[in-house]
Amino acid sequence: MSENVVWHQHTIDKAERAKALGQKPSIIWLTGLSGSGKSTLANLLEKKLFEKQHHTYLLDGDNVRHGLCGDLGFDDKARVENIRRISEVAxxxxxxxxxxxxxxxxxxxxxxxxxxxxxxxxxxxxxFVDTPLAVCEQRDPKGLYKKARQGDIKHFTGIDSAYEVPESPEVHLEYVDEAPEKTAERLYELLKQQGYVS
Structure with missing residues (x-):
């Protein structure tokens, strides 16, 4: 970073913005394998929070790759940069x-x-959206596992690139054969019980 870049202090701070919105700001970070159901559950959870008058925004992996991270590949270095950018935006x-x-x-x-x-x-x-690899591969909503198994996609998480399982996530959500709406409701209740949302 240039030594000529100086942080500008805003008059309105986070606490005041949160008070105006009547909520506790946070990042609800869904992680899991491709096909685990992260996007589906995040979308349903956002809908639930929106119905409860919360002010939200959903950042989805594929959507971000169309713009902010459209210049990145999928090797390990690019994946790290992808998450760095998303983290700063979040x-x-x-x-x-x-x-x-x-x-x-x-x-x-x-x-x-x-x-x-x-x-x-x-x-x-x-x-942690905990869905076994075999289930994710069976779902394969975008056909990516099939391509990875055929060698058409390199550095695919769970196949030839590692997924490091969260050691102590705030929420460990098993999601195998339950209806997504029911799982999203279960996630909302877990977040509510722990005081992250109201």
Missing amino acids: KLFVDSGLIVLTAFISPFKDDRRFCRSLVQEGEFIEV
């Missing part, structure tokens, strides 16, 4: 007073730890 959303939901494979522990380090204690809620 931090800005928290500063604005929003509840930001994310749906990213985010396979590396250090990257998720980095995002946690950007915000205050209790503002990063890691949700």
Whole structure:
């Protein structure tokens, strides 16, 4: 960073924005394998929070790859940069007073730890969407596992690139054969019980 770049202090701070919105800003970070159901659950959870008058924004892995991270590949170095950029954006959303939901494979522990380090204690809620590889591969909603098995996609998480399972997520959500609406409701109740949402 250039020594000529100086942080500008805003008059309105995060606490005031949060008070105006009537909520506790946070990052609800859904992580798991491709096909685990992260995007589906994040979308349903956002709908639930929106119905409860929460102010939210959802960052989804594929959508972000169309713009902010459209210049990145999928090797390990690019994946780290992808999550670094998302983490910084999520931090800005928290500063604005929003509840930001994310749906990213985010396979590396250090990257998720980095995002946690950007915000205050209790503002990063890691949700491990725990769906076995065999189930994800059976679902294969985008046909990516098939391509990875054929060798058409390299560095695919769970096949030839590692996924580092969260050691102590705030929420460990098993999701195998339950209806997504029911799982999303279960996730909402878990978040509510722990005081992350109202």
